[in-house]
Each structure stands twice: as structure tokens, then as C-alpha cells.
Amino acid sequence: MIEAIKNMFSVKDIRKKILFTVGILLLFRIGTFITIPGLDKITINEQLGAATSGIASMVNIISGGAFSRLSIFSMTIGPYITASIVLNLLQFVIPSLERLAKEGEEGRKKLSKYTKYLTIAFALIEGLGLYFTYKSYLLAPLTYGAGKVLGIFLFLISLMAGTSLLTWLGDKITEHGVGNGISMIVFFGIIAGLPTTLSAFAGIAGSGFTGILVFAALIVGLIAVITGVVFVQKAERRIPVNYAKRVVGRKMYGGQSTHIPIKLAMAGVMPLIFAMSFMSFPSIIISLVTDTANLSGFWKVVYNIFTATSNSAWYYLLIYAVIYTALIILFTFIYTLFIVNPVEIANNLKKNGGFIPGIRAGKNTSDYIQGVLNRITTAGSIFLALIAILPIILQAFTSQSISFSGNSILILVSVALELLTSIETQMVSRNYSGFLG
Secondary structure, X not given: OHHHHHXXXXXHHHHHHHHHHHHHHHHHHHHOOOXXXXXXXXXXXXXXXXXXXXXXXXXXXXXXXXXXOOEOOOOOOHHHHHHHHHHXXXXXXXXXXXXHHOOOHHHHHHHHHHXXXXXXXXXXXXXXXXXXXXXXXXXXXXXXXXXXXXXXXXXXXXXXXXXXXXXXXXXXXXXXXXXXXXXXXXXXXXHHOXXXXXXXXXXXXXXXXXXXXXXXXXXXXXXXXXXXXXXXXXXXXXXXXXXXXXXXXXXXXXXXXXXXXXXXXXXOOHHHHHHHHHHOHHHHHHHHHOOHHHOOHHHHHHHHHHOOOOOOOHHHHHHHHHHHHHHHHHHHHHHHHHXXXXXXXXXXXXXXXXXXXXXXXXXXXXXXXXXXXXXXXXXXXXXXXXXXXXXXXXXXXXXXXXXXXXXXHHHHHXXXXXXXXXXXXXXXXXXXXXXXX
16 A cells, blocks of 8 residues: 555656646535634524534535534535436437537537536526525624525625635646545545544543443444445446457458446446435425525425434424435436436447347347346445435434434445555556555
């Protein structure tokens, strides 16, 4: 490991990428402490910091504590993720967007531009929801008369600018740094909260013999979850492929055997982030159209479900867990659909004289690959959902907010493996042995 780290920093190109990524992430961390102008910081520190739970707690963890401080980065990259999902889904129903997706680099640039426009729209909607929820934290001069207009403007423009800046920073990491920029920002936000979590763990261990037993159980559970996540992230199904011999000119090609690797967690951690983003929207929309303090009937039930916390009734938490599970599974299939195209793989195999043993070329091959992909994706999505909802189920019976143990560990391990693989590839390409080799 030490030798691998030494080799990594000895390569100028990799060293520059790592330092660039660290610099961008430090800018993100500084931004989490810049409060939206016009807010009463004392009231925020006294009330909001201890009040975040449920979906707000998860958003706060991912944002590196920015949400509990009502920072300009409070919404993190949520609007961008939502915009990406919506635009990807629209490709199924709008032919022009589907054509753009197939036009290569130029098409991707246009889609990226549309995604950023849509990000601003979603940031405005989410920002309005946060304004109506937390407008009581504004300073008195910004809550009435002409000052109220200024208060709304400052609140919204700060959040929209913060989201746009985070999206831009993420793009720069992807282009000039290491790893996926959006994933790295989420990863670093969670890392920033580790000291607080470790302090809470230490407090449990120091509360007597029972506390030590609970601490030991948490550590064992933590190791088990990390081991399971690593196993699932690295596991893959290899579909064997043979190539027929063919003569081109005076040379003979083909005749070798290879395989198509289909990973168990093809979509990685993105479905989890997508689902978390969508779970926050119903409560935001409801807060936009009505006063949440005076809700009753159906809409009160809906609002209670999507804002369920450790203090909520157990049935609200369980309904929340069911919806969350369904979204994770749905987004896993959708995201995998964009990554792997069985028809395209089958056509490429046919063009190059490749075939899966015992399967006819063409449609039979694509159907076989699709069947394998469906089974693998189902198993991967169920595992992803179980890890994510386990803390929520435990909250329903223990009344303890422990959202960090599931979602955050899953994101941390997945992004860390993705990052190591990225660095590994760059090192191996320069004839160095990497971390995983």
C-alpha cells in the first residue's frame, strides 16, 4: 500500500489530478459554512442544528452539515441529480432527445446544457420549499414590507447560485481531477461528518457495560455492512463469448474466447442518491402550496410519510421505507438500462463474428443478455435497498436516528472503490502496480 501511494504521487499527471480534486473539495467545504444572507445565525445554531432528522438528516449528512447551517450549499447537488433523471426519462418519449444521446460528444454537450437549465428550475422549486419552511429564521427587517421581497430574493438566489456552483465544481473534478465529480462531492460531504459520528460512538462506549456491548455490536455490524458492500460492488457475472475464425486477406482473425462482464451493482450508488433526491420533493411541493402547520386529512398523512423521523409513528416510517425501496429498485433498473444495451452488444458480437455458446446470434443473444441482466440487476437492487432501509426499519422500533449507518456507508464504500479503480487504471496504464493489483 505504501509503495502504491508512493508510485501514485511520483506520476506528475496523477499527482496534479489528485491535488486539483482536493482543492475543489476544500472549496466545497468552505462553502458549507457560508450561511444564506439575511438569516439569524444564532437561532439556526440553537434550533436547526439539533432538529434535522429523517430525510433532512440524510441531506444534512450528504451536504457535510451545510443543511443544518442553512448554507448556500444546503441543497447540495440534489436539483442536478433530479434534472438528470428527468432528462434521461424524457429520452424515452421525446425522439429529438434520444437522437442527441446517440450523436456522440456534441449530443452529450447539448444534453448537458439542457440538464443545467433544468437544474436551475428544480433549484428554484426546492429553494421556494425551503424558504416557506425556514423563513422564520430570517432577520426581522426581511420578513415584512419591501424587506420581505429582498429576503425572498436573497434566499432563493443564494441557494440557486450554490447549487450551480456545486454542479460546476463537480464537472471540473470529472474533467480535470480523479473520479466522478458529483460522487466525490457527496463522498467528501459524508467524510466531513465522520468526526461527529465517531464522537457519538465514543459516547456510547463510555456509558457503562451496556454501552460497550452496543458499541461492539455497532462495530460488528459496520464491518459486516462494509464487507457486503465491497463483495456486491466487485461481484460480476461473466457471460462467455467465442469468436469464429475468419480470414481477412492473408491473415486469420478470431478463434479466441473471452467474456462479457456484467457487474452485480452495475448502477453503483447512483440509484440511492436519485431515490433520496426524489423522496424530498413531495414535502417541498406541499410546503409550497399550503401551510404545513394547518394540514389535515390526506395531505397531512402524505406530508407525515415523507418527513418521517425517529419520533414519527412506526407505520409512517414503514410506509416511507416501502416507497424508498421501490424507488431504489426502479432507479437501479433505469440507470442500468442507460449503461448496458443488450441489442447493441448482440449486434456488435454478430458483426465481429462473436457468439455466446449455445445461443443463436442476433435477437436470441440480446434476449439472453437481457435475461441475465434482469436477474443480476434484481439481486443488486434488492441488496442496495436492504442496506438503505435497514436503519429506517430499526428507527421504527428503537426511535433512534441512525441513518448514517446504512446510506452513508454504502455511498462511502462504493465511491471509494470507484475512486481506487480509477486511480488503479491510470497507474497500470503507466506500468505501475496499483492498490488493487
